[in-house]
Every structure is written in C-alpha cells, then in structure tokens.
Amino acid sequence: MSxxxxxxTRIGLILAAAGNAVGLGNFLRFPVQAAQNGxxxxxxxxxxxxxxxxxxxxxxxxxxxRYGGKYGHGHLPGMFDVIWRNPIAKYIGVLGIFVSxxxxxxxxxxxxxxxxxxxxxxTKTYFGMTDFESMTSFLKSYQGTQKGYFSSILLAYIFLLIxxxxxxxxxxxxxxxxxxxxxxxxxxxxxxxxxxxxxRVVTIGTPDPVNFPERNVENGFAFIWNPNFxxxxxxxxxxxxxxxxxxxxxxxxxxxxxxxxxxxxxDDIALNALSTASTNEFVEVILGGSIAIPVAVAFFxxxxxxxxxxxxxxxxxxxxxxxxxxxxxxxxxxxxxWFFLLFIAxxxxxxxxxxxxxxFLEEQFKISHNKATTYVFIGTFLSAHLVVFFLKFGFLDxxxxxxxxxxxxxxxxxxxxxxAWIWGxxxxxxxxxxxxxxxxxxxxxxxxxxxxxxYILIILVYxxxxxxxxxxxxxxxPSEQLPYRWGARAFMAIVFALxxxxxxxxxxxxxxxxEL
Amino acid sequence: MNGLRPEGIVFLAFAYGVIISLFVFCFVRVFKKNRxxxx
Numbered sequence: 419m420s421x422x423x424x425x426x427t428r429i430g431l432i433l434a435a436a437g438n439a440v441g442l443g444n445f446l447r448f449p450v451q452a453a454q455n456g457x458x459x460x461x462x463x464x465x466x467x468x469x470x471x472x473x474x475x476x477x478x479x480x481x482x483x484r485y486g487g488k489y490g491h492g493h494l495p496g497m498f499d500v501i502w503r504n505p506i507a508k509y510i511g512v513l514g515i516f517v518s519x520x521x522x523x524x525x526x527x528x529x530x531x532x533x534x535x536x537x538x539x540x541t542k543t544y545f546g547m548t549d550f551e552s553m554t555s556f557l558k559s560y561q562g563t564q565k566g567y568f569s570s571i572l573l574a575y576i577f578l579l580i581x582x583x584x585x586x587x588x589x590x591x592x593x594x595x596x597x598x599x600x601x602x603x604x605x606x607x608x609x610x611x612x613x614x615x616x617x618r619v620v621t622i623g624t625p626d627p628v629n630f631p632e633r634n635v636e637n638g639f640a641f642i643w644n645p646n647f648x649x650x651x652x653x654x655x656x657x658x659x660x661x662x663x664x665x666x667x668x669x670x671x672x673x674x675x676x677x678x679x680x681x682x683x684x685d686d687i688a689l690n691a692l693s694t695a696s697t698n699e700f701v702e703v704i705l706g707g708s709i710a711i712p713v714a715v716a717f718f719x720x721x722x723x724x725x726x727x728x729x730x731x732x733x734x735x736x737x738x739x740x741x742x743x744x745x746x747x748x749x750x751x752x753x754x755x756w757f758f759l760l761f762i763a764x765x766x767x768x769x770x771x772x773x774x775x776x777x778f779l780e781e782q783f784k785i786s787h788n789k790a791t792t793y794v795f796i797g798t799f800l801s802a803h804l805v806v807f808f809l810k811f812g813f814l815d816x817x818x819x820x821x822x823x824x825x826x827x828x829x830x831x832x833x834x835x836x837x838a839w840i841w842g843x844x845x846x847x848x849x850x851x852x853x854x855x856x857x858x859x860x861x862x863x864x865x866x867x868x869x870x871x872x873y874i875l876i877i878l879v880y881x882x883x884x885x886x887x888x889x890x891x892x893x894x895x896p897s898e899q900l901p902y903r904w905g906a907r908a909f910m911a912i913v914f915a916l917x918x919x920x921x922x923x924x925x926x927x928x929x930x931x932x933e934l
Numbered sequence: 935m936n937g938l939r940p941e942g943i944v945f946l947a948f949a950y951g952v953i954i955s956l957f958v959f960c961f962v963r964v965f966k967k968n969r970x971x972x973x
Contacts, residue, residue, distance in 0.1 A: 461949050465952065643946045644938060696959075699957070703950070704950060
C-alpha cells in the first residue's frame with residue numbers, strides 16, 4: 419500500500435475539514451437564505467436536508483476518500499477508478515478536480531476582498547461613506563467595475579497577490595505542517611472572533627430608541643426565527659434549504675475525499691465526519707445567524723434589511739456591514755474583526771480547493787509536491803485575471819453558477835450512485851463503519867441507498883423543469899454580458915477537456931494496479 | 935414586528951439545542967477516544 423503523508427492529529431483533521439466547510443457562506447449566505455425563505459420555518463427543511471442529505475453525503479465522501487487513499491489516491495478520478503473498475507469512472511471523477519479548481523479561481527479573489535476590507539476597516543479608509551450608494555460605489559471602484567474612490571484596480575490586484583501568496587505558502591508546507599497547522603490556529607481564532615462579534619451584536623439593543631424603537635436586535639432575531647408556516651408549502655423553500663446544506667458542508671467538491679485520503683485504513687470516519695458537520699452547523703446557525711442580519715435590522719429596520727438580503731450576500735457583507743461599523747463605537751476594530759474572520763473562513767476553504775489537483779499531479783505524474791503546488795498556483799493566478807478584469811461582465815457569476823452551484827449537486831448525485839449502487843451499499847456501509855468511534859444507525863444504510871439519491875434527483879429534475887432552458891440560453895442576461903459569459907463557459911469546457919486529457923495521459927503512463 | 939414570538943423562540947431553542955447537543959456529543963467522544971488511545 420502507499421506511503422503517503424498523514425494528518426498529525428485527529429483534532430487537526432477535524433478542524434481542517436471543518437475549515438473546508440466553514441466559508442463565507444456561513445456568515446453571509448445562510449442568514450440571507452433563512453430570512454428570505456420563511457424565517458424559523460426554513461429550519462424545518464434545513465434540518466431534514468441536513469439529516470437526509472448532508473450527513474449521508476459526508477459519510478459517503480469520507481468513506482470514498484479513505485478507501486481511495488489506501489490505494490494512493492488523493493483525487494476523485496483515482497478514487498472512482500478504484501471503486502468502479504470501468505474506464506469511464508476516472509473521467510466522471512475529473513469533475514471532482516474540475517469543480518474545486520474552477521471555484522478556487524474566483525474564490526481567491528473574493529477572499530482577497532475580505533483581507534482588503536479588514537485593512538480598510540482598521541485604517542478607516544471607507545469611513546465617511548455613510549449611505550448605501552457611496553459604499554456601493556466604494557466597493558465597485560475597488561473591484562474596478564466603476565470609477566470612484568479608487569482610480570485603478572491596482573490595490574485589488576495587490577491584495578489578490580498577497581492572498582494567493584499566503585495560500586501558496588500554506589499548501590507548499592504540505593498536509594500536517596501547512597493545512598493542519600492553519601486549521602489549528604485559524605478555526606479556534608475564527609470561533610473566538612465570531613463569538614466576540616455575536617456578543618457585540620446581541621448587546622447593541624435599540625440603537626435609536628427615540629426615532630426608531632422598532633429597529634432593534636430582538637426584531638433582528640425575530641426576522642430570522644419567527645416562522646412563516648405558509649412558506650413550507652412552497653417547493654422552492656425546500657430546495658433552498660437542500661441547496662444551503664449542500665453548499666455549506668462543501669459536499670460535491672472532491673475536497674473532503676482529498677482530506678480523508680490522508681487517513682489510515684482503520685481510522686474512524688463516522689465520528690470525524692459528524693464532528694466536522696456539527697462544527698460547521700455551530701458556526702453557521704448559531705454564530706452566522708447572530709451577526710449580519712440581526713445587526714442590519716437593528717440599524718436599518720426590516721424593510722431595508724429585506725432589500726439588502728435581496729441584493730445578495732456581497733451586498734450584506736461588503737456594503738451594509740461597513741455602514742454599520744461606522745455607527746459603532748470602535749467600529750474600525752469590529753470591522754477589522756468581521757472581515758478578518760471572513761478571511762480566515764475563506765482561506766481554510768481555499769487551501770482545500772486546490773488540494774485535489776495538487777494530489778493528482780503529485781501522485782499520477784510523480785512530480786514533487788513543491789512543483790505540483792507551483793504549477794497549480796501559476797494556473798490559478800493566470801486564470802484569476804479573467805475574473806478580475808471581466809468581473810462586471812458576469813464572468814465570476816457564470817463560473818459560480820456552474821462550478822459553485824450546479825456541478826456540486828451533480829457530483830453529489832453521481833458519487834452517491836457510484837457508492838451505493840455500483841460499488842454496492844454493503845461494501846460502502848462496511849467502509850463507513852470500519853473503525854467507527856460511534857455506532858452509526860443502520861437506518862442510514864437505507865437512507866444512503868434510496869433517500870439521498872432520490873432527494874438529489876428531485877432537486878436536479880426541478881432545476882431541469884424550472885431553470886434549465888432559461889439558464890442555458892441566458893434569457894435574462896444583459897446583452898453586453900453575453901460574449902463574456904459564453905467565454906466563461908468556453909473557459910470551463912477547455913479546463914475540463916484539459917483535465918480529461920491529463921487523466922487519460924496519467925493512466926496511460928502509469929496504469930494503476932489494484933490489489934482488491 | 936414586535937420581537938420574537940413564542941413559536942420563534944421554540945424554533946430558535948430547538949435549532950440551538952440540536953446543534954449544541956450534537957457539537958458537544960461529537961467533541962466529548964473525540965476527546966474521550968483520544969484520551970483512551972493515549973492511555
């Protein structure tokens with residue numbers, strides 16, 4: 419069997435996997451989704467999806483990863499090839515490298531904004547932009563999509579270089595000295611910062627009791643938690659909850675499998691996966707739900723917060739929050755904390771995104787870790803230029819829709835089918851329960867085989883009926899964006915074809931021999 | 935909006951309760967197993 423690098427400690431592995439799952443979405447996407455989709459009632463489909471979709475997929479991915487790692491594979495093409503001895507399996511597995519690599523191309527740019535805004539907070543750079551219009555203009559001029567406070571995109575470019583450099587440094591140090599060490603420092607720090615911010619938000623009370631007594635933190639929590647039961651009759655709410663579970667746990671990306679591949683054959687995966695999921699939920703529901711939306715309601719009121727939520731996660735994170743920090747005593751300090759915690763959430767996820775591709779190059783082409791990491795970062799750096807310079811033309815949005823949304827669900831579906839139906843649920847169940855430190859309820863064996871694939875299939879069919887045609891034909895896209903969005907699709911097709919070619923070449927050069 | 939309604943408090947308490955219980959259960963088990971292994 420292979421002699422691969424291993425995680426140094428169990429807690430390091432759990433924190434690294436939780437760091438992979440905890441991202442910007444925990445603090446920005448979840449509260450927006452909850453507020454828009456029935457408030458407290460959203461938590462019913464959310465928990466059902468967590469139980470029937472999230473936890474089963476976590477176990478499936480950890481099991482595939484540990485099993486693939488036994489044969490020296492830290493990437494999905496190799497893992498699928500091991501469990502499904504069919505020539506097509508490795509090409510389906512390419513999706514697991516493709517998706518994470520594409521997401522990394524734009525995610526690292528967004529991550530760099532958080533670092534920049536942390537700097538802008540402590541230096542009070544945006545202080546003085548006291549309304550939505552001027553703050554939006556500040557953000558857009560930073561991104562280079564509009565003239566304004568910043569005359570060029572140079573600063574955004576510098577912060578991108580710093581962010582990529584930091585990611586590169588972490589990954590170059592390897593699994594235990596790089597990713598694990600980052601998680602051991604970053605995750606506790608993230609939780610401490612988030613708790614500090616949540617306490618600050620909860621103690622804000624009513625900022626302007628004379629003029630706006632209804633604008634208070636309690637109403638902020640009420641906005642998220644008071645249930646609207648009528649919303650439960652709407653299929654879209656159930657799909658939104660399932661989607662949120664998918665994205666928040668980072669399933670369907672190939673990254674959890676990559677992390678699990680560095681486990682030993684008899685190491686536990688059942689408890690590790692559950693610990694990862696519970697840490698993510700703790701950060702998302704308890705901390706993420708207690709910061710951005712409650713404070714937005716306290717300062718702007720419910721109608722304005724609804725508008726902010728409709729404007730999306732970036733609007734909430736990079737426009738509304740800076741406006742609030744300007745109104746708080748020591749706002750520069752809290753602003754710095756807020757954006758720095760987003761940066762930590764981002765970097766613990768982004769280092770996971772490139773790991774499958776690095777592992778693939780290292781293992782299949784027998785090149786050194788340093789070289790593989792360097793090649794991947796050169797590729798990411800060059801590709802990121804497309805996102806930086808075509809941001810206003812929807813290039814990032816197009817990549818995010820397909821790689822960051824649609825393909826995650828598709829991969830989740832394919833891997834649960836390959837795991838439970840092709841490899842066989844009996845073998846799969848044995849893999850999940852081997853070395854388990856908890857007793858996994860046998861009910862989940864049937865959930866994984868029947869309920870989870872059916873659940874994902876319903877999501878995909880619903881997408882096919884309601885969204886597929888208008889999305890594929892870009893019916894609601896402004897005409898000036900069309901060439902760039904088609905360009906983004908062409909770019910993704912080229913990357914996918916290139917990865918398929920590399921897989922083909924790798925297997926030709928070095929056909930794996932498995933002792934099954 | 936006039937603050938958290940009773941059903942809102944129930945939902946909040948339920949969600950927090952489930953998540954904190956799961957979180958504590960998992961990490962107590964992890965640390966317990968770690969201690970057993972080190973002994």
